[in-house]
Amino acid sequence: LLGILGGMGPQAGLDQAARIIAMTPAQSDQDHLPFVLFSMPGEIADRTAFLRGEAADNPAFAIAGQLQKMAALGVTVVVMACNTAHAPPIFDVVLEQLRERRVNIRMLHLVDETVAFILREHPCLTRIGVLATPGAYRTNLYTDALAVAGLEAIVPDEEVREQLLHAAVYDPGFGIKATPGAVSHEARQRVHAAVLNLREHGAEAVVLGCTELPLAIEEHSIEGIPILDPARIIAERLTCMLGAE
Amino acid sequence: LLGILGGMGPQAGLDQAARIIAMTPAQSDQDHLPFVLFSMPGEIADRTAFLRGEAADNPAFAIAGQLQKMAALGVTVVVMACNTAHAPPIFDVVLEQLRERRVNIRMLHLVDETVAFILREHPCLTRIGVLATPGAYRTNLYTDALAVAGLEAIVPDEEVREQLLHAAVYDPGFGIKATPGAVSHEARQRVHAAVLNLREHGAEAVVLGCTELPLAIEEHSIEGIPILDPARIIAERLTCMLGAE
Numbered sequence: 096l097l098g099i100l101g102g103m104g105p106q107a108g109l110d111q112a113a114r115i116i117a118m119t120p121a122q123s124d125q126d127h128l129p130f131v132l133f134s135m136p137g138e139i140a141d142r143t144a145f146l147r148g149e150a151a152d153n154p155a156f157a158i159a160g161q162l163q164k165m166a167a168l169g170v171t172v173v174v175m176a177c178n179t180a181h182a183p184p185i186f187d188v189v190l191e192q193l194r195e196r197r198v199n200i201r202m203l204h205l206v207d208e209t210v211a212f213i214l215r216e217h218p219c220l221t222r223i224g225v226l227a228t229p230g231a232y233r234t235n236l237y238t239d240a241l242a243v244a245g246l247e248a249i250v251p252d253e254e255v256r257e258q259l260l261h262a263a264v265y266d267p268g269f270g271i272k273a274t275p276g277a278v279s280h281e282a283r284q285r286v287h288a289a290v291l292n293l294r295e296h297g298a299e300a301v302v303l304g305c306t307e308l309p310l311a312i313e314e315h316s317i318e319g320i321p322i323l324d325p326a327r328i329i330a331e332r333l334t335c336m337l338g339a340e
Numbered sequence: 341l342l343g344i345l346g347g348m349g350p351q352a353g354l355d356q357a358a359r360i361i362a363m364t365p366a367q368s369d370q371d372h373l374p375f376v377l378f379s380m381p382g383e384i385a386d387r388t389a390f391l392r393g394e395a396a397d398n399p400a401f402a403i404a405g406q407l408q409k410m411a412a413l414g415v416t417v418v419v420m421a422c423n424t425a426h427a428p429p430i431f432d433v434v435l436e437q438l439r440e441r442r443v444n445i446r447m448l449h450l451v452d453e454t455v456a457f458i459l460r461e462h463p464c465l466t467r468i469g470v471l472a473t474p475g476a477y478r479t480n481l482y483t484d485a486l487a488v489a490g491l492e493a494i495v496p497d498e499e500v501r502e503q504l505l506h507a508a509v510y511d512p513g514f515g516i517k518a519t520p521g522a523v524s525h526e527a528r529q530r531v532h533a534a535v536l537n538l539r540e541h542g543a544e545a546v547v548l549g550c551t552e553l554p555l556a557i558e559e560h561s562i563e564g565i566p567i568l569d570p571a572r573i574i575a576e577r578l579t580c581m582l583g584a585e
Contacts, residue, residue: 096380102369102372102374103369104369104372105357105361105369105372106358106361109354109357109358109361112350112354112377112379113351113354113521116350116351116354116520116521117520117521117522118521121517121518121520122512122517122518123386123510123512123517123518124347124348124349124350124381124384124386124517125381125382125384125385125386126381126382127347127349127350127379127381127382129347129379129380129381129382129383130379130380131376131377131378131379131380132357132376132377132379133376134357134372134374134375134376134377135341135374135375135376136369136370136371136372136374137370137371137372137374138374139369139370140370141368141369141370164413167412168409168413265368267367267368272366272367272368272369273366273367273368275361275362275366276358276361276362276363277362
């Protein structure tokens with residue numbers, strides 16, 4: 096049984112589930128992969144605020160608590176629908192908590208799976224643009240994982256991070272987290288501008304390294320640059336992995 | 341904690357969750373209503389096949405088993421994202437099973453909530469068109485609930501039911517259940533034609549009485565006829581009910 100840990104934000108959790116359903120070859124309801132989706136956002140503090148040092152509570156403890164409940168339901172494989180939650184200061188504590196609580200569950204890693212996908216499907220690319228939250232940049236989440244694979248991460252400068260990306264995701268008026276059902280034109284424009292900025296800096300592909308971003312960009316490529324969506328990559332991996340069982 | 345019993349089909353479960361998220365006034369992840377969504381379609385036999393007498397197993401037992409697991413997680417209110425599962429031969433057995441298993445959970449009723457909405461929001465209408473599955477028609481699911489409220493149900497004749505509706509939902513090639521991620525033009529056309537057929541028979545509004553149908557019709561009205569989506573109606577009800585707690 097697959098578990099999707101959503102709520103970070105709620106729409107991103109649904110989006111992850113939708114991608115899995117869309118990729119499953121099925122003729123009837125009964126052919127689809129079974130999953131449970133947890134969306135209890137009030138329990139899980141903002142990941143970026145913690146990584147920036149603006150909030151003291153590590154969301155890892157609430158995440159581990161929800162994973163423990165999933166395991167009790169029979170869940171054996173989990174994907175967390177939030178890139179930033181994979182930053183080591185959070186993810187490592189989640190794994191440690193699972194060991195301490197003796198929770199036997201396999202965690203798919205959104206970032207590592209994305210890097211593996213790039214090596215497999217785009218073997219000639221070397222400079223990978225990364226759009227992410229300030230929390231992910233601060234912890235070098237994608238930068239480190241790409242470096243291990245011999246790839247260079249192209250990240251935007253501070254101004255683009257704050258004015259375009261952080262605002263597009265978090266602004267209480269037009270941000271994607273504030274209007275998840277109907278992403279604003281303003282948010283779309285800023286994410287689009289951030290992609291073009293990375294292209295100018297030499298990116299040969301761009302990873303949407305925050306689960307909110309694919310809600311604002313549906314294109315598979317922009318001006319010749321492939322747009323890589325970790326939620327889609329993990330959906331493909333899961334349908335292979337669990338479909339073959 | 342809200343429970344959404346999905347998987348009937350999987351996309352309809354996500355759609356129900358998406359409508360709740362879209363209707364919740366929120367500025368951050370943490371403002372959203374907590375919910376768990378179960379999508380284990382392999383366990384729950386087809387509702388229409390059972391009601392038509394083509395399958396012996398009542399899906400009510402598997403449904404009750406999943407609701408029991410939800411209750412153990414702390415779920416107190418549930419909506420089943422499937423109109424047909426509310427037909428008395430299934431729904432009454434679910435309630436009976438919950439009593440027997442001493443599961444204390446409140447079941448929102450998609451059909452009764454829809455009829456209440458019509459009385460409240462469209463008090464001048466008297467003839468309500470109903471698009472549904474053969475299983476729902478056979479058990480007079482909407483017809484009886486509308487009659488209790490003094491409203492007349494307009495239902496399509498046998499040919500429209502089979503050629504347009506059943507095919508649009510269940511056809512293994514172009515049916516909505518077979519291609520949930522991207523509804524086919526063929527399925528859209530048939531649902532649309534069924535709406536027009538009900539209009540010709542005097543319907544003043546049309547209820548999309550199968551959770552698959554709103555995936556094929558996004559319009560709020562067609563040629564002046566209001567299109568009523570039970571998933572949207574229940575989402576509004578839930579956000580009021582749980583948001584006010």
